[in-house]
Structure formats: structure tokens, C-alpha cells
Amino acid sequence: MSTSAIIAGALWMVALWRLPSIRHSHKQRSLALTLVALAAAMTFEVPQVKEAVDAVVGAEVRLAPLLKQLLGVTSAAYLLDFVIAVVRPQGLARRTRLIAAGVTLPFMLIFYALANWMPGGPVRLGEGRGALFPVLYMTVFTLYIGIAMVVSTWLFLGGIRHSRTLLGKAGLGFLGLGTLLGSLYAFQRIAFVTIQLSSGTEYPDLMNLLSTTLKQATVLSVAVGVCLPPLSVATEYVAAWFTLRKLRPLWVQLTEAAPYVVLATSVRRSRVPFRLERCVIEIEDACLALREYVSADTYTSAQQFVLPQAGNAQNADAVIEACWLRVAVQSARNRERLRGVEYPPLGVTGRDKVSELSWLRDVARAYLFSPIASEFARTELPSNIQAQGDSEGSLT
Structure with missing residues (x-):
């Protein structure tokens, strides 16, 4: 079993675990949708899934990468919504965030459809009128991911001091680490594209290694960060149960009198x-x-x-x-x-x-x-x- 399949499977377990909480509150709904979108995005990285999609629609359509990146933008939008609901319940630039996501997704679809994709990677310039659209597509995708991850990192790490439990602090720390790695993922993509377009020099192996490593580390950090706060709640529940057992006999004696x-x-x-x-x-x-x-x-x-x-x-x-x-x-x-x-x-x-x-x-x-x-x-x-x-x- 490939690493991508293991990560996708672990994400789906976490997502299905958190899915029933979707009806509880706005922040729980945002978190559940973040995990579902992220799990679905990582599913399209599984080789068997990509081969199955290519077999249905054709490899030249490149549908699996498109769906993966659209879902990546969706998960980033919901994650940003979640951290704002946790750290800034009064809200933060809601209209701007809606406009940004509402513009990014259509532009990605348009640039993707117009792009003259070439073998060897998404940022290779093709020929003719569609030559620049792969770059525009990746620029829109990477900028949105990068900005969303930077803002999320700032909010997650800033919210650690407000958490009242150790596991809560650790959860926010892992979420902040995950979004920081997501920011590095976006920045290294921008750096490689800039180097390629300005000098014609390519480092495909290094770029793929960094992209895959940062992406998987981001996903794992976010998954761990999501799991820790519920463990904190469970720990508090067990501690409350033990304390109640210790106090109950005293309660019986005093309330009888x-x-x-x-x-x-x-x-x-x-x-x-x-x-x-x-x-x-x-x-x-x-x-x-x-x-x-x-x-x-x-x-x-x-x-x-x-x-x-x-x-x-x-x-x-x-x-x-x-x-x-x-x-x-x-x-x-x-x-x-x-x-x-x-x-x-x-x-x-x-x-x-x-x-x-x-x-x-x-x-x-x-x-x-x-x-x-x-x-x-x-x-x-x-x-x-x-x-x-x-x-x-x-x-x-």
C-alpha cells in the first residue's frame, strides 16, 4: 500500500469520526467540511484512483489533478473559516474571504480549460494561445493556498495562549504547524515556477520531493491537531467522573442532613x-x-x-x-x-x-x-x- 493511500485512509477515518458534529455549530461544521474536502483531495493522489479516473475520462483531460486542487482550495477555505470561528468568534474579513474563494475556483476552472498542458508537469509552457494558462492556473491556486495558510498559521499559533488545557494548546500547535508547512508548500511552488520561467532551469525531482513531503506533513499535522482537542474533552470527562465518585459520598452525608x-x-x-x-x-x-x-x-x-x-x-x-x-x-x-x-x-x-x-x-x-x-x-x-x-x- 502506498504512502498516499495510507494518508488518505487515515484522513477519511478522522473525517468520518468528525462528520456527525457537522450539525452542532458553525465551527464544527467548518472543521468537518475541512476534513472531508482534505480527505477527498488526498484520495486523488492515490495511484489506483488516478488511474481509474484517467481510464474513465482519458489521461489527457488531467481531471484527477484538477479535482485534487479544487478540493485543496475548498479545504483551505473551510480551515480558515474554522480557525476564525475558534480564535476570532467576532469574525474576520468574512466578505473578503467569500469573494476570494468565489473568484479563485472559477478562475482555476477557466485557466485549466484554456491551458495548453504539456507533459512533465503543470508549469511547463506550451505553444500557442494556451501557453500561459498553466502558469496562471498554478498562480491562482498557489496564491490562495499560500495566503490562506499564512493567515491560518497566524491565528492558530496566536490562539495557543488562550486555550485552557494542555491538549488544547497542543492541538492548536499542531494545526499551526500544519498550516505553516502548507505555507512553505505554496512558497516553494512559487519559487520553482519563478526559477523555471526566468532562467529555464528545472528541478523536477527536487520539486516533486519537496511538494510531496510538505503536503503529506501538512495533512498529518492538521489531522493530529484536529484529534487532540476531543481527547482533551475526553480526558476532562474521565477526570470529572473520578472526582464525582470521590465527592458523592460526602454529598450523600451532607444532603441527608x-x-x-x-x-x-x-x-x-x-x-x-x-x-x-x-x-x-x-x-x-x-x-x-x-x-x-x-x-x-x-x-x-x-x-x-x-x-x-x-x-x-x-x-x-x-x-x-x-x-x-x-x-x-x-x-x-x-x-x-x-x-x-x-x-x-x-x-x-x-x-x-x-x-x-x-x-x-x-x-x-x-x-x-x-x-x-x-x-x-x-x-x-x-x-x-x-x-x-x-x-x-x-x-x-
């Missing part, structure tokens, strides 16, 4: 990131509600109980949080809210999303498994309940 914080709307099990976000919100709401069952004195007692026994400061803070939460959960089942007292501070306050999840995982681990938190609850609860009984007796 404060069931009114649980939202009534059901969520599908497959929506793991949304379920995690909702779980975090309900845990924090439950903590806020349960503060009213303990006083700041309980928090101070927890500090005095935990700090001599705990290790690092972060773990100690999480254990302290778990201590007063355990007392609050038990108190919520046995007595009314405390009034006119200062409540414990919430450890989650003022954290960003990443540190918030890390903090809640530490608290959940301490709440469920820390012997210090269990011991504190056993020693603290009787005095709290007795204090509540004394308070009720004095009121009567």
Missing part, C-alpha cells in the same frame, strides 16, 4: 461534568446551611484538636473542616439551628475551580476516613447536645 439544598431537576447520568458541577454547588450549599448548627467555638475546638496531630497545613485545614461538618451533620439531626452566635468560616471561600475541587476532595477524604475527624465528633457531640439541653431547660 440538609435535604432542602438538593435541586429537584433530574440530570442524565451521561452528563458527568454537569453532574459534578451540580454536586459541588449542592455540597457548598449544604455546608453553608449546616454552619448554623455549630458555633465558631466548635471550629476553634477543632483547630486545637487537629493541629497537634495533623501533618501538612493543607491536610490540617481539610481535617478541621471535616471535624466541624461531622458535628454539624449530627447536630442537624438532633436540635434546632443556633441563633445569635458566630458560625465557622467556610474553607472553600475564595478558591478558583481547580483548587475548589482539590479542597473538596481533601475534605471528603477527611470526612469519610480520618480517625481524627471521627474522634473529634465523638468527643464534641455530647457536650453540644448537653449544652442544648441546658439551654432548653433555662428557657422553660
Whole structure:
């Protein structure tokens, strides 16, 4: 199997994988059409496909190269549309881009039909009135590809710093590398044509080697770049699932004591990131509600109980949080809210999303498994309940 066949097959796999997303959004539609057009273009580089096309329409028509390059322009147009939708959602020169693509494709067809093609390559000058049209055809094609790739490279590489995930950054980097190689492909074609027309010197083997290498490297870089962001989404999904599993037992304990914080709307099990976000919100709401069952004195007692026994400061803070939460959960089942007292501070306050999840995982681990938190609850609860009984007796 030839290299071109392997690349075309890999591209079709990626294109068919992304094709269902065509209905999701404008940028997903542009990406899917980019991949389909690119896969179709590379298919016409497969020797068996070119031979089959030539057998149907005749080798002198040169239909396979025409279709390949028309599809190349189409894929470049959609790729530029995709990167603008990702990096510049407010838009960028939409009318100019439509006019450029709308002019390039018809001119390519016209120049191709009028060209007096000669054996040995698309830029060889023929004789008669059609002698210059092969050059005009390649000029229009190469200029569009080159400009589209340069602009795409600028946008892809400039958008790396805005991506929030490592795989997202890597995906944009590979896409930027692919379009940079596409720019080099266009520039080297222009350079060889210029040398040939100005001096009559030809380097067909070198030109074919560079063209093929740059073209295939471009396609592979774009394919890898397209695959990495979905992997980032999958990685985030798996991480959210694991975090949800770790937080769920804490959620059960806290919402049993404060069931009114649980939202009534059901969520599908497959929506793991949304379920995690909702779980975090309900845990924090439950903590806020349960503060009213303990006083700041309980928090101070927890500090005095935990700090001599705990290790690092972060773990100690999480254990302290778990201590007063355990007392609050038990108190919520046995007595009314405390009034006119200062409540414990919430450890989650003022954290960003990443540190918030890390903090809640530490608290959940301490709440469920820390012997210090269990011991504190056993020693603290009787005095709290007795204090509540004394308070009720004095009121009567």
C-alpha cells in the first residue's frame, strides 16, 4: 500500500469520526467540511484512483489533478473559516474571504480549460494561445493556498495562549504547524515556477520531493491537531467522573442532613461534568446551611484538636473542616439551628475551580476516613447536645 493511500485512509477515518458534529455549530461544521474536502483531495493522489479516473475520462483531460486542487482550495477555505470561528468568534474579513474563494475556483476552472498542458508537469509552457494558462492556473491556486495558510498559521499559533488545557494548546500547535508547512508548500511552488520561467532551469525531482513531503506533513499535522482537542474533552470527562465518585459520598452525608439544598431537576447520568458541577454547588450549599448548627467555638475546638496531630497545613485545614461538618451533620439531626452566635468560616471561600475541587476532595477524604475527624465528633457531640439541653431547660 502506498504512502498516499495510507494518508488518505487515515484522513477519511478522522473525517468520518468528525462528520456527525457537522450539525452542532458553525465551527464544527467548518472543521468537518475541512476534513472531508482534505480527505477527498488526498484520495486523488492515490495511484489506483488516478488511474481509474484517467481510464474513465482519458489521461489527457488531467481531471484527477484538477479535482485534487479544487478540493485543496475548498479545504483551505473551510480551515480558515474554522480557525476564525475558534480564535476570532467576532469574525474576520468574512466578505473578503467569500469573494476570494468565489473568484479563485472559477478562475482555476477557466485557466485549466484554456491551458495548453504539456507533459512533465503543470508549469511547463506550451505553444500557442494556451501557453500561459498553466502558469496562471498554478498562480491562482498557489496564491490562495499560500495566503490562506499564512493567515491560518497566524491565528492558530496566536490562539495557543488562550486555550485552557494542555491538549488544547497542543492541538492548536499542531494545526499551526500544519498550516505553516502548507505555507512553505505554496512558497516553494512559487519559487520553482519563478526559477523555471526566468532562467529555464528545472528541478523536477527536487520539486516533486519537496511538494510531496510538505503536503503529506501538512495533512498529518492538521489531522493530529484536529484529534487532540476531543481527547482533551475526553480526558476532562474521565477526570470529572473520578472526582464525582470521590465527592458523592460526602454529598450523600451532607444532603441527608440538609435535604432542602438538593435541586429537584433530574440530570442524565451521561452528563458527568454537569453532574459534578451540580454536586459541588449542592455540597457548598449544604455546608453553608449546616454552619448554623455549630458555633465558631466548635471550629476553634477543632483547630486545637487537629493541629497537634495533623501533618501538612493543607491536610490540617481539610481535617478541621471535616471535624466541624461531622458535628454539624449530627447536630442537624438532633436540635434546632443556633441563633445569635458566630458560625465557622467556610474553607472553600475564595478558591478558583481547580483548587475548589482539590479542597473538596481533601475534605471528603477527611470526612469519610480520618480517625481524627471521627474522634473529634465523638468527643464534641455530647457536650453540644448537653449544652442544648441546658439551654432548653433555662428557657422553660
